[in-house]
Amino acid sequence: MTKQYFIEMExxxxxxxxxxxxxxxxxxxxxxxxxxxxxxxxxxxxxxxHEDNILIFRIGSGEDLExxxxxxxxxxxxxxxxxYYLETICYKDLETIIL
Numbered sequence: 001m002t003k004q005y006f007i008e009m010e011x012x013x014x015x016x017x018x019x020x021x022x023x024x025x026x027x028x029x030x031x032x033x034x035x036x037x038x039x040x041x042x043x044x045x046x047x048x049x050h051e052d053n054i055l056i057f058r059i060g061s062g063e064d065l066e067x068x069x070x071x072x073x074x075x076x077x078x079x080x081x082x083x084y085y086l087e088t089i090c091y092k093d094l095e096t097i098i099l
Contacts, residue, residue, distance in 0.1 A: 034079050042066050046091045046098075048084040051076065057083065059098055061091035 030052055044063045050056060062068045065085065073079050088094060 030078060033081070038066075038069055038079065038082065040066050040069060040082070040085060043087045044089060044091050045085055045087040046094050047082065047086075049080045049082045051080055052078045059095070061095040 033052075042064050044061070045065055046059075046061045047065055047068075048057055048059050050058065060068075069080065069082075086094070
């Protein structure tokens with residue numbers, strides 16, 4: 001009976017430590033992403049991004065994406081994750097086609 005108890009306790013501790021390790025790795029990745037500036041050109045284009053804790057993708061366009069990202073990140077605790085970026089001069093037409 002006591003042997004079974006220790007086996008079960010070992011399993012619980014392993015499960016907890018694995019979940020905690022994954023959580024800490026995700027937190028570390030988020031902190032690294034927040035420390036490093038996002039390198040994007042200042043040209044006009046179309047973008048798709050999402051925030052870390054929200055799985056809603058945002059599609060938009062702009063003349064200066066770098067400025068747009070700085071504006072967005074200034075009011076949020078965590079930096080955004082850019083999924084796709086396309087430099088183009090006809091970004092308004094592409095945005096209307098997508099939306």
